[in-house]
Amino acid sequence: MTEKTFIAGFGGQGVISLGQMWVYCAMKEGLIVSFFPFYGAEKRGGIARASVIVSEEEIASPIVAKADTVVIMSQDSVEIAEEKCAQGGTILLNSSLVKTDPNRPDAKILHIPCNEIAEKIGDGRIANMVMMGALSQTTGAVKLDHADEILKTFFPPSKHGLIPMNIKAIEAGKQACLSCE
Amino acid sequence: MSKEIRLMKGNEAIGEAAIRAGCASYFGYPITPQNELTAYMAANMLPAGRIFIQAESEVSAINMVYGAAATGVRAMTSSSSPGISLKQEGISYLCGADLPAVVVNVARAGPGLGGITPAQGDYFQSTRGGGHGDYHTIVLAPKGVQEAADLTFEAFELSDKYKIPVLVLADGLIGQMMESVVLPDPVDMAALPRKPWAVGHQARDKRGVNHVSSMNLDPATLEKANLKREAHYDMVKKELCRYEEMQVEDADLVIVAYGTSARVSMSAVQAGRAKGLKIGLFRPITLWPFPYERIAALAEKEGRKFLSVEMSMGQMVEDVRLAVNGRAPVAHYGRTGGMIHNEEEVLAAAERMLNA
Amino acid sequence: MELLYGHPKSLVSIQSKYCPGCGHGVIHRLITEVIDEMGLQERSIITNPVGCSIWAEYYFDFDSVQPAHGRTPAAATGIKRNLKDHLVICYQGDGDLAAIGTAEIIHAANRGEKFTTIFVNNAIYGMTGGQMAPTTLVGQYATTSPRGRDPGEAGMGYPIKVCELLSSLGGTRYLARGAVNNPVNIKKTKKMIRTAFEAQMRGEGFTMVEILSQCPTNWKLSPPESIDWLEKNMIPFYPLGEIKNTLSTAAAPAGAGN
Structure with missing residues (x-):
């Protein structure tokens, strides 16, 4: 199993931390991982993107040329991200902020209203965790069944209070993905 | 006991590996895309009672390495391409004085100021000496975070063994990328062999006077020294070639x-x-x-x-x-x-x- | 019978390469006398710069390190930080310190590096054959200022007063200027060196002794003429004495405590 993911969104949406947490959880589940962030030359307001690979085998190129799954967190990253999707791959859209579908009739497109779900849980900033749940659900690459234990080693103790809310977001993301599949 | 697997950026893994290799002195100057390495050393060297200085320039940093290496400790600097160009004079002096040191290049695109994204345009500079005179540095090229840590650790061993500076040639992708890594066990710094040629502790070591210098103004003796170094290089070529x-x-x-x-x-x-x-x-x-x-x-x-x-x-x-x-x-x-x-x-x- | 005066133990007894009338030899002697008096021969390291004093390793009978031109304070930093209980002497000429190595000296001084810089100012480049130094006086002849140093039309800049330049930096604790053109000045200079070395061994901060020195060969003067020239031309511009002293041993400034 090798799951290559390309994630894009605007700076501040937690694209980088989504990618990092995804590979961290994958590593804790025994997979080999790589995470390569890329910021546009424009440091502020630019599009943040990351090449993320989790695999049972040694990872060759850490650069995702064709992604099994593309995650699009914002409208302005659609253009950059849509072409990264492999033929017949999956595109996860944050439908709270992305209003037009990518021009990829071959791809399976799943609409996850990440910001709305996150706000319902209590904090719009965990929209990226909602998306991580959806990514887990649709790919099955990283199970996130014991995410609470894993996040305890990811976050410093001072932030452990935030873990229950993150877990709620992940679970809600999984559910949202199930219901649109 | 199985070893801990950690998720680390290449730059941080290089820093941690250097610390575990017994790097006593680190000197650096900020430049993208290796800034996490300098920051990692700042955060971790000082609390461990080791030496960290943010130098006023790359030129100064490599010459601080020269001074530190002359005292016999394991010393390191890091930078990215334009900064490595600035260090070349110092690297030439290190080679001329046969001092061990580790230099890390998290390379970016050139020429000139160029860009901050990964590139491999420093191959000539790295393998052809880079500075003036007849010399080589050992050049190690990691393919990812694990190897960046392993080769950085080994760089200190090789440099001490051969008395040749070792250049770890990574690039912006390896520096910025995160992968899982198992780190080498820390060396016992107190148990590292003493270097009889180093300056300092003359009384303790009951020896004569030591001079660390690359100067040799008599052409005949300089030729002899260079020939001797070349023969040493020939031995390294036989022993060290590595590939996959x-x-x-x-x-x-x-x-x-x-x-x-x-x-x-x-x-x-x-x-x-x-x-x-x-x-x-x-x-x-x-x-x-x-x-x-x-x-x-x-x-x-x-x-x-x-x-x-x-x-x-x-x-x-x-x-x-x-x-x-x-x-x-x-x-x-x-x-x-x-x-x-x-x-x-x-x-x-x-x-x-x-x-x- | 008590020996009152002899050859310093730390100074190798060979004939030096220095020209007749050159100040380096006297300065070497002062340094080694102080080292002997302090019993530090086996705990001293000198960095010998690019310039006439590049052969310092032949003369000083203790460890030495020879760094790149101008990088002497950076190398001395690397040495002293690792050998805190050693006496580290950063020996620099005016080209090494005040031209090519300006960044290094300013930042080493500002960090308060705990070595002592011996700054030999002879207002000319000696080893390369009499070129203009940053400390060359206005109007002074050099091969690269053949009609005299001209800060105006020719844009050759002004002579740099290094002690005064460094005195504003927080890391500097002792900055003094001496000269080796006559016995009185030599004695005073030795005292400055002793003060600086003692402060270093107490770990107090950056210390430097600037020493005005003769270069008869490149000044195109006889040794006696050069002694006179230094007195009449250099000292009026580069005043002797302690330019800054904030050491723990410093006398309270006049009026303090009132």
Whole structure:
């Protein structure tokens, strides 16, 4: 199993931390991982993107040329991200902020209203965790069944209070993905 | 007990590996894309009672390394391409004085100020000496975070063993990328062998006076010193050449690539093999000494071609040509300016060459 | 019978390469006398710069390190930080310190590096054959200022007063200027060196002794003339004495405590 993911969104949406947490959880589940962030030359307001690979085998190129799954967190990253999707791959859209579908009739497109779900849980900033749940659900690459234990080693103790809310977001993301599949 | 697996950025893994290797002094100057390394050393060297200085320039940092290395401790600096250019005078002095030291280059795109994204345009500078005079540094080229940590750790051992500065040539991708890494066990610094040539502690070591210098104004003695160093280099060439091969045995086309380019080329080889193409990968791990002999042996196979894949306009390809010595076709493929080729582009280049 | 005066133990007894009348020899002697008096021969390290004093390793009978031109304070930083209980002497000429190595000296001084710089100012480049130094006086002749240093039309800049330049930096604790053109000045200079070395061994901060020194060969003067020239031309521009002293041993400034 090798799951290559390309994630894009605007700076501040937690694209980088989504990618990092995804590979961290994958590593804790025994997979080999790589995470390569890329910021546009424009440091502020630019599009943040990351090449993320989790695999049972040694990872060759850490650069995702064709992604099994593309995650699009914002409208302005659609253009950059849509072409990264492999033929017949999956595109996860944050439908709270992305209003037009990518021009990829071959791809399976799943609409996850990440910001709305996150706000319902209590904090719009965990929209990226909602998306991580959806990514887990649709790919099955990283199970996130014991995410609470894993996040305890990811976050410093001072932030452990935030873990229950993150877990709620992940679970809600999984559910949202199930219901649109 | 199984070892802890950690998720780390290449820059941080290099820093931690250096600390575990017993690096007593680190001197650096900020430059992207290696800033996490300097910050990691600042955060971790001082609390451990070791020496960290943010120098006023790369020039100053390498000369602080020179002074520290002269006292016999393990010393290191790091930078990225333009900063490494500035360090070349100091590296030449280190070589002239036969001092061990570790220099890390998290390379970016040039020439000039260039850009901040990954590139491999520093191959000539790294393998041809870079500064003035007859000398070499050992050059190690990691392909990912794990190897960046392992080779940085080993760089200190090799540098002490051979009394030659070791350059770890990474690039912006390896520095910025996160991968899982198992770190080497820390060395016991107190147990490291004393260096009888170092300055300081004269009374403790009950020795005569030591002078650390690269100066030799008499041409006859300087020639002798250079010849002696050259003989030493010959020994290192015999002992140290290191490389990795992937599916080269039956390959009609051998891709030669190091570092990030090798990782991308691995994917291209996998994709090519899936299409039934006989392609393989030869990855030099030591860029100096360069594995000329092994490539020459690979060139013996009838009809085999070589493609040097580099994030540059073609620099290592000259070494591949030297190794092949006219016995097989050699070409170069690569992107430059901080653009990184993907496996589809590399595979397309390989197919073009196979069909040519 | 008590020996009152002899050859310093730390100074190798060979004939030096220095020209007749050159100040380096006297300065070497002062340094080694102080080292002997302090019993530090086996705990001293000198960095010998690019310039006439590049052969310092032949003369000083203790460890030495020879760094790149101008990088002497950076190398001395690397040495002293690792050998805190050693006496580290950063020996620099005016080209090494005040031209090519300006960044290094300013930042080493500002960090309060705990070595002592011996700054030999002879207002000319000696080893390369009499070129203009940053400390060359206005109007002074050099091969690269053949009609005299001209800060105006020719844009050759002004002589740099290094002690005064460094005195504003927080890391500097002792900055003094001496000269070796006559016995009185030599005695005073030795005292400055002793003060600086003692402060270093107490770990107090950056210390430097600037020493005005003769270069008869490149000044195109006889040794006696050069002694006179230094007195009449250099000292009026580069005043002797302590330019800054904030050491724990410093006398309270006049009027303090009132």
